[in-house]
Amino acid sequence: MKSLVAKRVLVAASMIVGVVAVPIATAAPASASMVPFCVDQIQNAGYKVGPKTRHACQTGVTSQKKCEKEFKALGVRANVANVACRVAGKRP
Known part of the structure; x- marks a missing residue:
């Protein structure tokens, strides 16, 4: 009887930990909060x-190289893309 109660308590505790831990573990890095600043860098440099543009900045949250590659394909100067992608990857 005690082992059944112990198993139920353990299952309940595991479920609570899962409910709390999974959203934290799967949250997107920086929650895209720096993306608008990346977009501003591109716009302030005179680009449409x-x-x-927003997709490239969103990519920059996790990968500066991929971000810069996307901007290069859009015709953005390398120095502008570098700054914008670095901004996108910073933590708020």
Whole structure:
């Protein structure tokens, strides 16, 4: 009887930990909060901003190299892309 109660308590505790830990572990890095600043860098440099710009900035949250590659494909100067992608990858 005691082992059944112990198993139920253990299962309940495991479920609580899972409910709390999973959202924290799967949250996106920086929660895209630096993306608008990346977009601003591109816009302030005189480039037109659209969905591809926002996507490149979002990519920069996790990978500066991929971000810069996307901007290169859009025709953004390397120095502008570098700064914007570094901004996107910073933690708020």
